[in-house]
Amino acid sequence: MSESTDTPAAPPADPVTERALAVLQAAIPDGVVAYELTGGHPWIQVRAEDLRAACWLLRDHADTKLDCCHLISGVDWPDAGEGGELEVVYHLCSFELKPEPGYGQRALKNDPWVALKVRVPRDPGEVPTVMDIWTGADWHERETWDLVGVRFTGRRELRRILLPDDWPGHPLRKDWEYPASYHGVPIIPPEGY
Amino acid sequence: MSLLLVITLQHYLVVAAALFCAGLIAVLSRRNAVAILIGIELMLNAANVNLVAFDHYNRLPGAINGQIFALFVLAIAAAEAAVALALILNVFDSRDRIDVDQIDTLKG
Amino acid sequence: MAERGPDLRSGGEPEGAVEIHERQEAVGRDLRTEEMVFNMGPQHPATHGVLRVAVRTDGEHVRALQPHVGNIHRCAEKIGESLPYYQWIPYLDRMDYLAAICNEHVGCMAIERLGGIEVPERAEYIRVIVAEVQRILSHLMAIGVYGLDLGAFTPFLHQFRERERGMDLLDHISGGRLLYHYIRIGGVKRDLSQDWLDELDAWTSEVERRMPEYNTLLLHNRVFQERTFRVGIIDRDTGVRWGVTGPGLRAAGVDWDCRRDAPYSIYDRFDFEVPYGASDIGGVLGDCFQRHWIRVREIEESLKIIRQAREQMPEGPVMGRVPKGFKPPAGEVYIRGENPRGELACYMVSAGKSDKAWRARCRGPSFSNIACITEIAEGQLIADLVAIIGSLDIVLGEVDR
Amino acid sequence: MQSLLDQLIESTSWLQGLPVGLVYAAGMVIACNLVLVYASALAGETVWLERRVSGRMQARIGPNRVGPQGLLQFLADGLKLLGKEDIVPKTADKPIFLIAPIIVFVGAFAAFAVVPFGHYLVAADMNVGIFLVLSLTSIEVVGIIMAGWASNSKWAILGAMREVAQMVSYELPLGLAALSIVVLAGTMNLSEIVYQQEGWFWNWYVFRGPFAFVAFFAFFVSALAALKRAPFDLPEAESELVAGFHTEYTGFRFAVFFLAEYAAMILFSMVTAILFLGGWSPGFDIDLSGPLSRWIGALILFGKTIALLFVMIWVRWTLPRFRIDRVMYLCYKVLLPVSVVCVVGMAIQVLLAMTVFGGRANAFGTWLMGGG
């Protein structure tokens, strides 16, 4: 990346995240657990029970208008907290609000997106759904359940999407073990491969 | 043409009678409306065989009334099949069945 | 061979039934013909790979449908966690195998950002050039295959003529016809020679010369227009709600292109237009025709970018300094780039402890694009369903990753 | 046929010793087999033609390894299909599944009996020739619907339904367009129709007035649709219905469908050439009725057939496929009115020719009223 032109000593805050944080703190002051406004990946962490409220707010508020749920990712942190935590990261973006002129040239060469994080205990790992807020979140939630094992609550049906329905476990959990075979077909490569 | 000397009018009439009886059996025994329609078509065909056979064996020179009647029957059969099938589909649509025993009310 | 199933692609599987949207339960008495449940795919000519779509039809009309994906789930994210960063790049190639370079580009950008690696100027230009060549190749394929879906075989085979030449171009610099591993962390694998650039010029003018021919065969063809006008309309609201990106979203009238509006790499140095849907193109906003039209226009814009990059390209090295045993500090990064099919995004988490990512997550644009057919294909004809799936231009490798 | 056999009997001594009826029967059987073999081989070569022509159109080459220029490709395909396992799906309706291809085959091939390949080169010179062609090709629908139903596959039944809707609809403009030529010719005998077009090419029926000209296109387009050729190939649309009504058919039975399709293509090309393009008439005034020159006529008709086949292939590999509603629209709102106008207009034309332009008395009147 050609960032050599401007690498300031104190990295500036990301304006979009800053605005989103202001909106959230005004409406649900207790909801925001932590945030990071600078650096390559600014984010805001909210409590799981406030997630839906925060999402509604970010989607509909005139200042943010984050009308698209770009990506939902689950991250497994087995060593965090007591008995491990699951982190769900929502990358939200807006097609409604145009970036200000010169946005692309700003020091933080980045996109106008907001990362919203929520952390829950690994067991049972329940996170409220946002499928009714952004329809496109449906498949992302199913995939996160499928691979990471985050249980999204309050939604229509939480089925596996990529793997077969009777697949053992959630492969992206750090403690997931490769099964020897699936329906008689070996999964682990033969010895000496 | 001398080829048909052995085959007489009666032969054709017997065939027509058999076809007619087959149609009658279908109409009487079936309860599916489409199957009844099949029986009716058989009976009409039997009539047609009679008409054409009589035309062939008893024709006055230049007159082919038998064949013309057969063509009329053909046209009527076509009209009848179209309307009957439309009715059957309609009944099927509203009743989900085309069993004639159970279509006894006129009101759809 | 005594045991033979009744019908080919349906039945037998427990998940074969279509889930019905709630509001479709009230279809009621309008059904007059037999309802049938079809399984389109996973081996079906129109599903572009191994997508399986369970379709409930009433005669020729689609009542409800449910796509089933995952048939080539290749565990790219697990592999991203299991292998060192630089070894993961080839797997990115194989995700969207029709736009391998674009994938590499975004993936390398993410890893470079994570480790704070700088890329030389010339390498950035080369990346843009090859990425745009790849975009043209991908769009040519999309255009041709769309014709194939609609029953026109010839444009598909004609586009292969240009596509083969373009693939040869990338073959010369990378050694692979389809999957390249050309863009590396910190730069590109090797410099472009003058001969190659001349060949590139010849190819671009050839593509420019041939495009009107393809447009005559498809875009301006009456039959094609009748098949695509007012079919599979994705309006702005639907598109944004489902997370549709790329040509699908632009056809809905959203004037958004990552390359221009959130420029990554050096895209802010080029002057190009972003085509987006409008009602005066033909058809209506967001229908299959406009998606096709946008791909055609984007090829022209990519040609523009290639020419500009070729002129501005400076001399210099093509590989930055990458530390041996590359171990980025703990942190996260989220990069999105404009792929031919939409926005590819890469979310990488480094725990800072090893040369492997803690979490390597990719957003395949096709994954979001195909999800919306449950909504837009309802009530269309089966023939239209084929047209819609084709116009979304999905690559299953990217849907399933 | 009759006269050919009579000539043969006159010229061959040992045949005269046999009962005439036996000779006639044997002659009929041999002629039927000849026609069948001729039509099958032609259908096979049409497959090759299609693959080569489409190859050229697509900047490819097409089959060129099997035999000279790939001419034996169809033989290889046929042999292979004969040797394939014959699968009847377990849930299929077996008797109907087995009969269906035969009915389709009969529908396509039987009509060749009345098609004259040249002067007297016709198996059965029937007075109702064109009517027979149309009615026999309508049998094909039944075979296809049987195939679709008996396969017990959803793709097959959907393909069959499309086929029925399309074929039944397009028979109307097809028949009416042919009828306008019958009005002009005053006969349904195909040989007779060709005799009337002999002489210079302006005698060809396609050039006799605007209605015939329009009828030619109506007939050809309807024939394309009735043949389920692209852009009307919805019943077997690969990208939509896998393979349509013959999805479940393997090996030999599939080959029969395949062959029947191409035979029907040849049949309709030939009938179009006979009805509109002067049959074996070369387009200038020359007598081709001699025992040897009639074979030249046959070659000319063959050439015209190939030309029309080429147009069919050309259209197929150029246009995208129609959608079912557009197909029906084209039939009922475009072709049907056009062909009705053609029939009525043709009747008026013949009437005018008889009353105003002096009928047979002058050349123009004769040209205008055909043989009617």
Place this chain on the structure above:
Amino acid sequence: MSSLAALPELSELIPDLLFFIFAGVAIVAAMAAAVAPKIVHAAFGLMATFFMVAALYAMLGADFVALAQVIVYVGGILVLLVFGVLLTARTEIKLGVERGSTKTFAVLAGGLLFLVLLLAIGGTTFPTPEKPAEPEPTTADIGRAFLDPDGMLIPFELASVLLLAALVGAAYLARRRRSDA
């Protein structure tokens, strides 16, 4: 066809043979159509009957009627019937079996009628001419008869009106009823 008259005896048997084949197949297929347990089989039995009857017409010298039979019955009516069967195929399971008593009664009635007809046919002497009419092209005659004001013109026009009425009526009856209308 003129020289056919001079054929020796051998070939005279062929038409007779053909007649018995056609008639036999027609009757067997008709019975199959009447009693086949599967409605689709019945429809295809009907098709065979139609073909054989068309062949009988051809033997009777009525070539136009024979082809009209094929094109109207096989290409039109039969396809309609099969289409109807396919569209209403859901009920086939329920309706496949008739009540035994009805069937017996029907077969009895049919057989009885056939006997009566046989007796009637056998007992009647039909005024048969010495020589049946020569088979000749009938198309022109039929056309003339249809359009002759003293002949069949009025019935012909009436038939066309009937067909039109049937067309309109069928279209009206089978139209899709909008559930929201």
Place this chain on the structure above:
Amino acid sequence: MPDDAQPGEVLLDPELQQSVILTKVQWVKDWGRRNALWPMAFGLACCAMEMMATAATKYDLDRFGAGVFRASPRQSDLMIVAGTLSHKMAPRLKRLWEQMPDPKYVIAMGACVIGGGPYSRYGYHVVQGVDLIVPVDVYLPGCPPRPEALIDAIRKLQFRIQERTGESLATIEAKTGRKGAGAARAS
């Protein structure tokens, strides 16, 4: 060709070998089979693109009579398994293979279907070789193989059909009781 058998030695009935006429008939049958290999239009992943390229303009598989891509397995002779085979897909692949009429041939195209390829080590959802599911006649390595290589594989298969009297690997395996007997490996 593989080293395990002389052509026509183990795999032909001795009776058949002696009968010249039968051999001729067999030759004609095999000639048809090898010159009309209709592949099934069946692609899984990346390699499918190269398979399409092979059928398309520049390489034109149709020259060898193998360009008729049939969508229905009932009408195809050759299954080119092109791309990665996943556990979810495997039963369907097996089913499609079962629906093909005999004699049927399988080409395993690409590293993934030969042995899991790059996904072998960590790809939990990738089958470690398609030969675990269906018998393979010709293995075609590469990631993805170039179109020339696919043409070569088809030529290999054609030679194999002529030399081995058209029996597919499934039949040979059943006859000899040896798994993988007689599979060929393309360039």
